[in-house]
Amino acid sequence: MIKEATYLSDLGGPANEDMLIERKRMPVASGAFRWTEAYSVNIALLDQQHQKLFDTVNELIRALRTGEGNSALDPVPSRLVDYTRVHFAAAEALMEKHDFPGLSTHRTQHEMFRRKITAFLEEHKAAKPGVPVSLMFFVQAWLKQHVQKTDKQYTAFLNARGER
Numbered sequence: 001m002i003k004e005a006t007y008l009s010d011l012g013g014p015a016n017e018d019m020l021i022e023r024k025r026m027p028v029a030s031g032a033f034r035w036t037e038a039y040s041v042n043i044a045l046l047d048q049q050h051q052k053l054f055d056t057v058n059e060l061i062r063a064l065r066t067g068e069g070n071s072a073l074d075p076v077p078s079r080l081v082d083y084t085r086v087h088f089a090a091a092e093a094l095m096e097k098h099d100f101p102g103l104s105t106h107r108t109q110h111e112m113f114r115r116k117i118t119a120f121l122e123e124h125k126a127a128k129p130g131v132p133v134s135l136m137f138f139v140q141a142w143l144k145q146h147v148q149k150t151d152k153q154y155t156a157f158l159n160a161r162g163e164r
Contacts, residue, residue: 033057033140041151043094043163049087050147053139056080060136069132070124076135077121084114091151098161100154109150113142 035054040047056079063069088110095103116138124131 033061033143039143039147041147041155042159043155046087046091046094046151049083049090050143053080053083053087053143056083057136057139057143060132060139064132064136073124073132073135077117077124080117080139081114084110084117088114091154094158094163095154098158098163100157102150102153106150106154109146113146116142 033054035051039050039054041050056076060069060073060076063071063073092103092107092110094100095106100106120131120135120138123134
C-alpha cells in the first residue's frame with residue numbers, strides 16, 4: 001500500500017499491478033503537471049503543441065485521481081497519436097528546413113516515443129493492469145527529458161534563423 005500522496009507524480013516510481021492508491025485521500029486538482037517557461041523552446045507553434053500534450057497528461061492525472069484511469073485511457077492514446085503526427089512533423093519540418101544537425105537524433109527519439117505509445121495502447125487493449133499510471137509516468141518523464149534537454153538543443157539554432 002502506498003502512503004498518502006498529494007500528487008500522483010510524487011509517487012516517483014514505475015507502476016505495477018500491486019500498486020494501490022488511496023484515491024479518497026488524494027485531492028483532485030485541475031492539473032498537477034504544469035507547463036512553465038522551463039519547457040519553452042521559444043518557438044510559439046512548438047510551445048503551443050507541447051502545452052497540448054501537458055493538457056492530455058493532466059486529463060489522465062485527473063482521471064486517475066477520481067478512479068477513472070482505465071476509462072480515460074481510451075481517448076488518451078489517440079490524442080497522443082494525433083499529437084505525434086502533427087507535432088513531430090512540424091518540429092522535424094523546421095529542423096529540416098534549416099538543416100539542423102541534430103535532426104536524425106530527433107527523428108529517432110520521436111519514433112521511439114511513437115512505438116512506446118503503441119505498446120501502451122496494445123497493453124491497454126489486452127487489459128493489462130497498471131497501464132494508465134505507467135503511461136502517465138512515461139509521458140511525464142519523456143516530456144521532462146525530451147523537451148527540456150533534447151528540444152532545447154534546437155532553440156538557439158532555429159531562433160538564429162528567424163523561427164520564433
